[in-house]
Amino acid sequence: MFEELNKNGEANELSKEQRLELLMNQFGRDVVRLAFTYTKEKQLAEDIAQEVFIRCYQNLDVFRHESSYKTWVFRITINLCRDYFRSWNYKHITISDIFNKLSFTNRTPETEYMNLEKNRVIGEKVLALPLKYREVIILYYYEEMSYNQISKLLNMSQQTIKSRLHRARLKLQKSLEKGELDESYI
Known part of the structure; x- marks a missing residue:
């Protein structure tokens, strides 16, 4: 949806807050899931996702459209996860291994x-x-x-x-x- 808006030039007519909301709606779950694959901790992944969208908001006006929004948002997510691994918290606090089960809808x-x-x-x-x-x-x-x-x-x-x-x-x-x-x- 956001990519389509951008191709038509309509995304520029939206406010910064509306563009951020579109990004959050389109990529929010994916960002949390990607952050979780790095951190292996649900709460931390959600915290990183919040920080991702704060950074998106701060830099939305300078986005150069050299890549897709998805690639841009994922790049921010990966960089924040890598920053976390270099942080004091990661080096000195044990992270528990938590994995959310994906559910399947089967008959039996x-x-x-x-x-x-x-x-x-x-x-x-x-x-x-x-x-x-x-x-x-x-x-x-x-x-x-x-x-x-x-x-x-x-x-x-x-x-x-x-x-x-x-x-x-x-x-x-x-x-x-x-x-x-x-x-x-x-």
Whole structure:
């Protein structure tokens, strides 16, 4: 919606607050989810998301449209997450591993339970990957971004992204095999 408004030139007619509201409505959940994949803590991810949109508001008038709004917002999110990892809090406080289960709407309780359990295991394995592999898995599979978009977002070559994604898949596969997860889940 926001991208369409911008293409038609109508976004410039909206107030700064209205443009921020559009960004928050369109990307709010994605920002929290992306921040969570870095921090592994729900409350912290929500705090980072708030800071992301504060930064968006502060810089909305200077946005140069060299990338999409999604890429811009995700870049801010990743930078804030990385800043957090360099902070005193991260280095001196233990972060608990929390993973929200994704729910599936299936017919039987048994099938639903199996899907939730499979998703929990895969989610834990993804979150256990080193950050450089975890971020490409999340951006590619969960955020459905292209190699080109990920490349611009992380400021790396597409070949590096492809290589990390390949290595991440191998590490994830080995991790899942060690956990004896049924292959039909993959």
